[in-house]
Amino acid sequence: MGDLLDSMLDLMRRLPPINVEDNVNSLISICPDYADDLLGSVDQPLKLKTDRATGKDYLACDYNRDGDSYRSPWSNEYDPPLEDGTVPSSKLRKLEIAANEAFDTYREMLSRFLSTIYVPLIISEAVLKPKEPSQPTGSWDSIHVFETSERGRQAHYKLTSTIMLNIIATKDAVGEVNLSGSMTRQHEQDGTLTDPTSHVSNIGRMIEDMEIKMRNLLQEVYFGKTRDVVHDLRSIESLERERKQREMQRELMGLMKR
Incomplete structure (x- = not known):
């Protein structure tokens, strides 16, 4: 099996x-x-759903799924409804509400960004919506899973971050270019607990640092290496034009040798 x-x-x-x-x-x-x-x-691309009770959007994934239903972090209800769906305890529910309110404020600063957090495994997810049809379209789906253990006024966090990237660009000169893939990284760190909501600020800083590192790595590996390979293997100039340029170069070299 x-x-x-x-x-x-x-x-x-x-x-x-x-x-x-x-x-x-x-x-x-x-x-x-x-x-x-x-x-x-x-890991699969995140899906957007709307909470029927509040009208607010949230992300559907395996972490808020129970069978074929998904739990909204805003109303704590499943869609489609479940009588015995798994929900966090009252203590964890308060932390979930505080975390989503904090990340929702951060989200408002970025127009194409949506985040959702679920507990008891504290999870933050973000997705970038596609741009206008005339421009390259794509998505950035990131899932951050935290394992947390408290030790008095200290907490130890183990973060597992996965980013799924998909970009499609179409131009008459080169046709359609599709760049897609995923990357997973882990990081462990200790944080100080001054009150029950300290987890929110601690994980927020870890997520921001991790996404910056992974974004820079994606830019170097995905975009940088892809650009080098494309430039080495493919030219948007016509073969006839390149042939004429080579002939002209040979003629110039011949004249210089005389």
Whole structure:
């Protein structure tokens, strides 16, 4: 049983990242008994849902899913409704509300940014919405999972961050260019607890630092290396024009040797 799951996960790592949702659904249709294992192990692009009670948007993912329903962090209700859906304790619910209010203020400073936090595993998720149709379109989905242990006035945090990037650009000269992939990094750090909501500021700083590091790494690896490869292997100039330029260079070199 374990070997089959490992094989499916290994296959997912080799398939195009942009088709991850379709590929997961295909594997689930073949092996329905592994649905929960696949959905819990494979990161997928985040989905946007609207809380029916408050009208506010939130992100749907495996961490607020119970069966086919998703829990809203705003109303603490499942959609579709569940009578026995898992919800956080009153203490953790207060922390969840405080965290979402804080990140919602941060979100308002960035027009194409949406965040949602769920506990008891404190999770922050963000997605960038596509730009105008005339410009390159894409998405930035990031999932930050925290494991937290309190030790008096100190807390130890283990952060696992995953970023899924997808960019599509279309130009007449080069056609369609699709750049997609994912990256996962981990980091551990201690933080001071002055009150129960100190977790919010502690994890906020860790998320911001991690996203800056991962963004810089993505820019260097994805964009920098891709640009170098494209420039070395492909030219938007016509072959006929390049041939004429080479002939002109040879003629000039011949005249200089005389």
